[in-house]
Each structure stands twice: as C-alpha cells, then as structure tokens.
Amino acid sequence: MRELTYVKAFNESLMQAMAEDENVVVIGEDVAHYGGVFHAFDGLLKTYGEKRVIDTPISEMGFLGMGVGAAARGLRPVVDLMFFDFIGVCLDQLYNQAAKLKYMFGGDVTVPLTLTTAGGAGLSAGPQHSQSLEAWLAHVPGLKVALPSSPHDVKGLMVAAIRDDNPTVVVLNKRMLGTKGPVPEEIYAIPFGQAETVRSGNDVTVIGVGRMVNEAVVAAAELAESGIDVEVIDVRTVQPLDSNTILDSVRRTNRAVVVHEAVTFAGIGAEISSQIQEEAFDYLDAPVLRIGAPFSPVPFSPVLERAYIPDSHRIVDGVRHLLERQGA
Amino acid sequence: MRELTYVKAFNESLMQAMAEDENVVVIGEDVAHYGGVFHAFDGLLKTYGEKRVIDTPISEMGFLGMGVGAAARGLRPVVDLMFFDFIGVCLDQLYNQAAKLKYMFGGDVTVPLTLTTAGGAGLSAGPQHSQSLEAWLAHVPGLKVALPSSPHDVKGLMVAAIRDDNPTVVVLNKRMLGTKGPVPEEIYAIPFGQAETVRSGNDVTVIGVGRMVNEAVVAAAELAESGIDVEVIDVRTVQPLDSNTILDSVRRTNRAVVVHEAVTFAGIGAEISSQIQEEAFDYLDAPVLRIGAPFSPVPFSPVLERAYIPDSHRIVDGVRHLLERQGA
Amino acid sequence: MTDSIGTVPIAVLRDLHRRMVRIRLFEEEAGKLMEGGRLPGFLHLYVGQEAVGSGVMATLRDDDVITSTHRGHGHAVAKGANLRYMYAELFGKETGYCKGRGGSMHINDLSIGMLGANGIVGGGIPHAVGAAFAAAYKGQDSVAVSFFGDGASNIGAFHESANLAAVLHLPVIFVCENNGYAEFTPQERHMLLRDVADRAAAYGMPSEIVDGMDVVAVYEMSKKLVERARAGEGPSLLEAKTYRYYDHQGVKGLRIPYRTQDEIDLWKERDAITAIEQRMTKANLAGEMELQKVWDETRAEIVEAIRFAEQSPDPDPADLLVNVYTV
Amino acid sequence: MTDSIGTVPIAVLRDLHRRMVRIRLFEEEAGKLMEGGRLPGFLHLYVGQEAVGSGVMATLRDDDVITSTHRGHGHAVAKGANLRYMYAELFGKETGYCKGRGGSMHINDLSIGMLGANGIVGGGIPHAVGAAFAAAYKGQDSVAVSFFGDGASNIGAFHESANLAAVLHLPVIFVCENNGYAEFTPQERHMLLRDVADRAAAYGMPSEIVDGMDVVAVYEMSKKLVERARAGEGPSLLEAKTYRYYDHQGVKGLRIPYRTQDEIDLWKERDAITAIEQRMTKANLAGEMELQKVWDETRAEIVEAIRFAEQSPDPDPADLLVNVYTV
Numbered sequence A, B: 001m002r003e004l005t006y007v008k009a010f011n012e013s014l015m016q017a018m019a020e021d022e023n024v025v026v027i028g029e030d031v032a033h034y035g036g037v038f039h040a041f042d043g044l045l046k047t048y049g050e051k052r053v054i055d056t057p058i059s060e061m062g063f064l065g066m067g068v069g070a071a072a073r074g075l076r077p078v079v080d081l082m083f084f085d086f087i088g089v090c091l092d093q094l095y096n097q098a099a100k101l102k103y104m105f106g107g108d109v110t111v112p113l114t115l116t117t118a119g120g121a122g123l124s125a126g127p128q129h130s131q132s133l134e135a136w137l138a139h140v141p142g143l144k145v146a147l148p149s150s151p152h153d154v155k156g157l158m159v160a161a162i163r164d165d166n167p168t169v170v171v172l173n174k175r176m177l178g179t180k181g182p183v184p185e186e187i188y189a190i191p192f193g194q195a196e197t198v199r200s201g202n203d204v205t206v207i208g209v210g211r212m213v214n215e216a217v218v219a220a221a222e223l224a225e226s227g228i229d230v231e232v233i234d235v236r237t238v239q240p241l242d243s244n245t246i247l248d249s250v251r252r253t254n255r256a257v258v259v260h261e262a263v264t265f266a267g268i269g270a271e272i273s274s275q276i277q278e279e280a281f282d283y284l285d286a287p288v289l290r291i292g293a294p295f296s297p298v299p300f301s302p303v304l305e306r307a308y309i310p311d312s313h314r315i316v317d318g319v320r321h322l323l324e325r326q327g328a
Numbered sequence C, D: 001m002t003d004s005i006g007t008v009p010i011a012v013l014r015d016l017h018r019r020m021v022r023i024r025l026f027e028e029e030a031g032k033l034m035e036g037g038r039l040p041g042f043l044h045l046y047v048g049q050e051a052v053g054s055g056v057m058a059t060l061r062d063d064d065v066i067t068s069t070h071r072g073h074g075h076a077v078a079k080g081a082n083l084r085y086m087y088a089e090l091f092g093k094e095t096g097y098c099k100g101r102g103g104s105m106h107i108n109d110l111s112i113g114m115l116g117a118n119g120i121v122g123g124g125i126p127h128a129v130g131a132a133f134a135a136a137y138k139g140q141d142s143v144a145v146s147f148f149g150d151g152a153s154n155i156g157a158f159h160e161s162a163n164l165a166a167v168l169h170l171p172v173i174f175v176c177e178n179n180g181y182a183e184f185t186p187q188e189r190h191m192l193l194r195d196v197a198d199r200a201a202a203y204g205m206p207s208e209i210v211d212g213m214d215v216v217a218v219y220e221m222s223k224k225l226v227e228r229a230r231a232g233e234g235p236s237l238l239e240a241k242t243y244r245y246y247d248h249q250g251v252k253g254l255r256i257p258y259r260t261q262d263e264i265d266l267w268k269e270r271d272a273i274t275a276i277e278q279r280m281t282k283a284n285l286a287g288e289m290e291l292q293k294v295w296d297e298t299r300a301e302i303v304e305a306i307r308f309a310e311q312s313p314d315p316d317p318a319d320l321l322v323n324v325y326t327v
C-alpha cells in the first residue's frame, strides 16, 4: 500500500473530509496561508479557499468558542490548537461549553466540532510545549478523545471525528509527524471506542496510548527474543475507552502493563489499570503495571528528556519485572 | 471544643494567617466589600483594609496571573476562584505558570500562592456550577491540592496552604459551608500529604475524598449495625497523596473502596485504586471498588442530582457487594 | 393624532410593550416562587432591564441567533420562548427547555434562535461569533446578537470575540447591558471607563450608547445596527445603560447594602414599562384598558404556565445519561 | 560639539549602543549554533528589535521587574543577564539559567528583575501586574514592564491584565513590540487597528507610539512612562513599531514567503544599530574605533560564553525531580 507520513495522512483526512461535506471548515492560527506550523494544513487554502480555511488572531478562547457556535448552527468546524499545552487558555469552551451544550440545553443542540492539536514530548520543546494532557479530557462527559499512533490511524480517526456529531479531540503526536506508514487512498473512518490489537501474544498484555504503542511494539519484539510473548493493544481513543478488548486480552494473558507519555499520577493509565483490576481481578497473576512519565514538567535538556519519556526499554524492564514477580 | 461552621473556619484561617504574615493578601471577585458570595471572606476588609483585600474585575486569568507574579515577588497571595467550575477560564496560569515556574526557571522563583475555590454538587447549581475537578489538578507536577472534609480541616489545611512555598489549591465543598464542627481557636496547620484515619475498622477500608468522607462515616455506622467493621480514611489532600496510610490500612483490611463526588472515569479514585492494587496486590481479597458520579454533567433537577451524587447508601451497597464477592 | 412615536409605528410599540410586560411578570412570579422556596438553584432576575432585551429582540427574526448570560430569562421571553417550558425548567421538570438538566442559567430554544443562557461569564459571546460565521458561510442574511454585562466586558472572551468578529467582518451585534454592577462591585471599581462602548474602538468597530430604560430608543438603535450587520457591514457594539431592580441573585438585597435605596428609587422612577405606557397614553396610541389587557392576558398565561410546570413530571433518574452524547 | 543627542547624554548613548550590540551578536551566534544543529528545541530570535528592549531597559533599575515572551533573549541580555548562563541554557546545560530544564523560552534572572520569558502568548503579562502589585504593596517605587507582541494584544490575558492594572492603578508599563506579524500572519489580518496603542483607551490608560528602530526615541519615551509609573501615576502602554529580521522561529524564512524581500530590506535600511552608530559618529560622540571596540569586546565575551556553555555538564538524570517542588 501507498505510504504517507503521519502529518500527510492528517492532511489527507482534511482534504477528503472537506470534499465529502461542505460544512467542514478549518479554523486556527496560521492554518490557512501558512498551512500550519507543522504544515499539517498545507494546500487546504489553495483547494478550498479563504471561506473554508480561516486564519485567526491569537485568541484560542474566542475561536474555539466560535467553532462551538458555528457547530451549534450546523457547520462541522475543525479547530486547531497549535500545541496541546495551550489548552489552558481555552479549556472553558471545551468542557463547559462544547461538551455540555447538548446535555445542558436539553438535547436540541449538537456540537459536531473537532479540536485538533499536537501533544507529546521528545523535541526539546520544553515544559510548555511538550505535554500530554489527555487524562483531563477523558474525564469530561460529552467529549471524545483520540490519540492516533500511526499514519493509518490519524486519517481514519480524523475522518471519524469530523463525521461524529459530538465534540471530539484528536491529539497528534509531534514526534511522529514525519513517521511513514501505509495509508489507504480512499476516505475511511476508524470508529472511536475500538481498540486495535496491534500484536497478539499470550504472556502479557501491553496497553499503549498514542506513540507509546510503537514503543510497546519494539519492546515486544525484543521480549520475543527471550521467548516472552507480548500482546500489544492500541487504545486509539481514551474516551470512549474500549474496555472489552483490553479485558478480553488480560483475561487471557493474566498480566497487564499500561504505558503512556503523560505523567503516571492521575494519568489515563490509572483509569485503565483500575478497570482491569475491577473487571479481571480473578484473572490477574500480578498487579497491573503503569508506565508513564515521572512527576515533573517535561524537561528541555535532551539528556533529561530522554530519561523522562517512557520508551521500549522501560517497557521491557516492566514486563520482565511483572513476569518475575512472586506472589505472596 | 468551640464549634464553627465550615465557612467560618475558612474565614478564621484567613483572619489568623493574615495576622501572622503581612505578606498574605486576598484577591478575588467580591471578596472585599461584599465578603465573598458565600461570605467566606466576611470581615477581612474591615480588619485588614483595601490594601490587603482586593476586589477584582471579572478577569480570572488576569488576577490569578497577578497572584502568580506577586507570589514570585515575595507575597503570599490567596486568590479566590468563585466556583471550581470556572477554572477553565484561567487554568493556564495554574498549570503552565504557577506550577511550573520554579522548575522551569531553574529553581530561583518560588510561587507561594493559594488558590481557593468552591466545588461540589448538591445545591441544584447546574452543570456549570457544581463540578469536582480535582483529578485535573492532581495530575499537575508542582501543584498541591486539598479537599477539606470538616471545619477543623478547612482551617488547618488553609493555614498549611498559605504557609507552603508551593502553589496550593484548597477546594471547599459548597454543600458543607454551613456544617458545624469543633475548631481550635489558635492557628494550626494540617500538613499536606497526611491522610487521617477517621474511623478504625478491620473489614474494609473506605477512602474518601472531600465531603464523601462524611458519607463514608455514615455508611460505616450503618454497616456496623450488621457487624461490618469499616475503616474510613480521609485523604485530605490528593496531591500529595498519602499512599502509606492507605496501603497500611488495606494491607490489614484486605478490601478497599474509594469514593469521591467527581465522575468515576479518570477521577482521582482511579489513581488511588491503581496504587492500591500495585502496592497491596497480594493483600487484596477483592478488587478495589470505585464509587463516583456517573459519566454525565451534574444535572440541575434535584431528583436527578440526588441520584447522581454518591452517598452513604451507595457506599453501604458497595461495601456489602465487596464482602459478598466470591473470588474465582 | 399620529400612529407612531418617532419612526416607530403603533404595532411595534404594542409589540415592545407586550414583550416587556411578559418579562416583568415572568420574573416577578419566578421571584415569588423562589422566595416561597419552591424553585431549586440560583435565580438571576432581569427586572428593570426589560427595555433592552425587548427593544433588541423586536428587531430580530427567528433565524437571527442570540446568546445570553446567567441573567437570561428576559432574553428568552423577548425572543419568544414558551413560558411553560421556561417555568418547567426553573422547576427542574422533564418538560423544561433543558429537560430539567440545565436550570435557570441554561434556557435555550434553537427553533427561535435562542442559543442559550450561559453560566460562565463571557461563555456565550464567542458562540454568537460562531453563529454569525455559520450564517455568513451559508450565505444567509441572518445576524447574531450577544448579550453580556458591564462586568463581562472585562473578561478575555469578550476581547477575543470582539476582535475576531471585527477581523472576520461578521454580522454580530455585541449588546452590553450596563446595569452598573458586576455582582456587588460597582462599575467604577471594575473599569475606569464610564462607557463600555468606548471599548469598541479597540477592535475598529463602531459603537452606540442608548438609554436602556427607553425601549423605543433601544429599538431604533438596534434596528440600525442589525440592518448594518445584515447588509454585510460588519459587527458593532451597542451599550444600553440600565439597572436591575432586584439583587444580583434572588430577590432581596442581602445583608450587605452595596447600592443605596436612593439609587434604586431613581432608576425605578424611569421604569421602562411605565414610561412607554405613559408615552402611548399621552400620544393617544393606547387606552388604559388596552394596556391593562396586556397585563391581564400575560398574567393568565403565566398562571397557566406555572400550573403546567408544577404538574409536569420530574425527570426519571433512569435517564441520567440521556443527552450526554449524540448517539 | 555637544555631548548628547537631544536630551540623551553620551554615557547613556554608549550604554544603549552596547546593549544593542550585545543582543545582536548574542542572537546571531545563537542562530548559527542552531543552523549548525547544535542547539536543541526552538529559537525565536530578537534581531531587528534590539532598540526596543535596549531603550526600555536602560530606563529601568535592577529592582524593576520585566516579563517577556517566547522571543525573550533580547530582553534578558538588555536587562543585564549573564551571557554564559544564557548560552548554557540554550544548550540545555546544568549551568544554564534554568538548569537546562527550561530552554530558550524560559530564561530568567530574578536578581536583575528578569521574571522570565514565557512560552504561552500572554502568559507573562499578568505576572508583570503582580510584580507591580507586590512593589506597590511593599511601598517600593519599582515598576514592572511587560513585553509582548502585536499578536499577543489579541489574547484575553492582555485585556484582563491591562484593565486590572488600570483599575488597581499599578506601576506597569505595557510595551507592545509591534513587528507587524503574529508568526506568519500580518497585522492587518489579525486586527483592524493600525496602532495597538489605540487599545489603551479601552482601559482608561494613556499610550504612546514610538519608532522602535530609534533607540533614543524608545529610551526617551520609556523614561517618561517609567517615571510616571514610579511617581504613582499608574499604568501606560507603549507601542514600538519594529521588525524582526529572521523567521518567526529559527533563522531562515521557511518555504512559504509570507514577507517580501523588499519589506525586509526596507526595514534593514533603518537598522537601529547602524542608525545610532551613524548618529553618534556624525555628532562626533564616538569614533569608529570606539564603536568597533564594543563589537570586538562583545564578540570575545560571546566566544567565551559559548565555550563555557559547551564545556558545562549536562544535567544529571538522577536529578529529574529537582525543583518540581520547594521542599
């Protein structure tokens, strides 16, 4: 199959979704004339014109709220927040407005808004340009949240997000923008709430979020050399979370590791881990292990940042640790 | 001992902390001349004057950020956010600024800021005035977060927060404002990160957050009548979390229930539950049970709201369920 | 004898009068229900400000969208909302506009372009910009009006929304109802300007100031700005000087007197409803009986609406998760 | 022969010149290091805007606090930061101003009143208000200056901070460095005003516009506003029209030409450093050699500082959790 980079797959999802539905518009800082700071929006202006691709002032609360209002009036705005870290200047419009309007207004209003943003560390972008805050959004009733881990999934999840009648957030991983992978040419949607079993295995289930899925796959390959058979699950979306796929796997493997880039404490891994021990308690041969970042901001220094971000080595160590564990 | 209401205990903490340290100032909407919409700041203006008690325009991002700047320059501002729900209009100043400055600036700056706010449901205040969002804040390295469950704790945790050199958040529970309880007259601090065992028991540990501690106590009394001996722990602060007290207890009782007002999914209960199964796995006779709100905004209708908020009945049912559980 | 006041014909005057009376009575009765302990939650009454909502709304069509605030009943009533469903919502009933899920601060009715009250100060302002964007996008000539208070003009969302509307040249009218207070803080302590209208210049947007106790003046000025927006000439800001008669929340002033009785009395002397009734009577445009009929009819409607609300069922707790998502 | 230009004495002129040269060379070398692939992360160069930071900073004392932006190197250098620790931070070294934890966008030095660059547009503006509050509270006569761009004047935090400072009558000078662009969006597409200064009126605050390529003009105007603030006369806004020579981030313009070469050349013809050198030379206030010496000394300082930075140790991963909390 044809290969595309992650960012090009994102771009193609917009190109095709805009062709499919003329109510789709793109709103954000430098998304039109410049094509986005990551060039994720390249060519949209040329293809769809200034009417549908809108550069905004630096006014995230304003233009996210504008997206909410436009969505309530029948458009399907894709609003871009340049870095996930900036969510704090506009969060009200996401959780108090977009996510609540339908419920709070008695059901008459739908808000088919998609917020796109770029999260994750690894580029020495420092403490205010590297965060992974998906746990916040997963805690908000009314929102849906995806973290694609491959070019294929970026496109499919973006299309699903745009077609969804609920407010959705798609968090790109900055470090994967140039990563290549097979991407079908036609438009397709990957349903929210369907995890993917990326690798089958019998000894332990590693549940990955976003880019960490790829680290888990690397770890699995390494562990296979020692005869350890790892199943890797990509949650794809953290809200809704496909608990069934996770639980079915853990009930078979009896061991689970959850891995994400965000700090471990109160990260989405806590939710996943809790659900596993609640629903598969009697199947567990060892506690569910969480792997995430230590409890600090993301450091700028490459040396520190490398030590900070979870990677395949930490997953390998974690899995080995779990398997060696002696119960009481 | 003398009894005070929850809100009066809060008020007294400020009265005394301001007497103790002239660098303490209070900043917020209607906190000065009006004394705060919940009268939590009554009398401060009269006692300390306009220099130290400052009414602000409706500009949460601005005045929280002003508090951050003032804290960086040696003051100890107490900044009030009228409702916890409003955090979305100013969150940037909390997690990207207050919580990160020290780390990000190489250690030279401290931000001894206290953010006070009122959370929780039960007053038919509707979806935008009833939320419990402590899980968001607990996920932020650099912050400390308390949810006092009694007049005694409000005062002690507030004093500790104000004296702390780190940014702290103290979340009052709106429904408890009129609740009375014993409060020492002198100034005292309850250290952050020290849970309190509110009731000792042997059969199951119920870990409560904020007002839910009181529901747990009621449930424990009811369960005692059936001969079930419940230990109740008040976490007091969710960041830092006193894991040791929780783990010691669960290793004795072998069963745990976590209860909070926030929606269960990705709530702070997930973190507590995960830690218990990680650290006390071999001691658990049953999965850790989480009790929280269902995954929806807080409804306005009293009938719905009553069904929505966790209470002693749900805790009683949960505990019974845990004890009756048959392992595989 | 003429059949108009200024340029405003008698039919419009009657319409304005009726809108104001409906708001006044709706709110007075809501206040009584609350004082009687029969309504849950908060209540921010619009009494005193009737001329603003009524005057502006009379210049709008059903497909023109408004966004409102915590003090939103008046806007809903003036836009033509059904009083039954409004009261039902105040009671938290399943038949309410929000099916009992939202309450007083979230009443909305998209069928008449009422995109909702909002509990977050400034929360609804960007929605109006978005509604205007959607209208322009679809090539419709409808406009959007965002109501907000003097206090709200200090929040970032106002600034960003105004600038966005200006830059994108959208058909938005920003209507600031300046009642002199943000909760309990008088304007002179929350901004240095006397006129919020002066803020429009920061966005390259025209503005007008109008006496918010004069419904005819509000109507005329709103008409001008709405027509301007409809003609594609961009956004504007309208400041109406007005006053709320009751407390920020609830009915009675609480124990802290942040306003003087003199101040309240002075504004009440200029009451907008009394004023229009006097002008209509003086100009022989309406007899006392005709005006009284409006009050009586409205009272009857309200009695019926409250009965409907009271007799309506509570929501079913089994439906807790309804409308969280569109499925 | 005079010993001043206008009212600005020779010592100050020399000081202004040196500050600008130090910024220019610091940034040029940083740019080269980045192009050479030797610096991690982002780099927002201040080249072109030197007169603004230098002119303002020369009117400040060490106890006057500034807050800065993503484009903060110039402010730090002008405020008197140590170039060694600055470069060390760009390299992410333990000896850097942020101990390698912050990077280019977070350089700060409280000992000289530099309260930090900030990666969030508008993030630092309220901090300046807070610093001014603290100074006033303690009865000190120090002031606070917040630097921000034309683009940042569209964000809510600016609006709220300006109004707060005005209402609380605090000694803040809001310095808008209008370089005509917010990233790649020209000013005329992000606001309708020509002058950001016009926004000050929305807060009842005076404003001034100054040629940001004329360091003497910036100095004189800043002096006036700083003295005003120091005397307790409240906040003000200073807009400096300026230009950045390099790309928004990094050195070379990327493949999308959002500015014309003509435009860039026109501004460079008015280069602030060249201009002051010509004026000083013409007025016989400095010989070419004397000026050259400043460049040479700075170059030497920079070579040494970069060497220091390169030779400094990386942070120790064992210290990952250092400074997250004050313990």
Ligand SMILES: Cc1ncc(C[n+]2csc(CCOP(=O)(O)OP(=O)(O)O)c2C)c(N)n1
Pocket: B029, B058, B060, B082, B086, B089, C070, C071, C119, C120, C121, C122, C148, C149, C150, C151, C152, C153, C179, C181, C182, C183, C248
């Ligand atoms: C972001 C936010 N901050 C604070 C509040 C609390 N609050 C509700 S109404 C109000 C005053 C609003 O004043 P104004 O805009 O003048 O409207 P008015 O009440 O006078 O109609 C405040 C502070 C809120 N709801 N949202």
Ligand SMILES: Cc1ncc(C[n+]2csc(CCOP(=O)(O)OP(=O)(O)O)c2C)c(N)n1
Pocket: A029, A058, A060, A082, A086, A089, D070, D071, D119, D120, D121, D122, D148, D149, D150, D151, D152, D153, D179, D181, D182, D183, D248
């Ligand atoms: C809240 C926020 N939104 C967006 C950005 C991304 N961003 C960084 S700099 C910048 C442009 C700033 O323009 P201006 O204020 O004019 O400063 P300049 O870069 O021209 O110095 C943008 C949009 C950010 N850092 N923070």
Ligand SMILES: [Mg+2]
Pocket: C149, C150, C151, C177, C178, C179, C180, C181, C182, C183
């Ligand atoms: Mg008001």
Ligand SMILES: [Mg+2]
Pocket: D149, D150, D151, D177, D178, D179, D180, D181, D182, D183
């Ligand atoms: Mg700029």
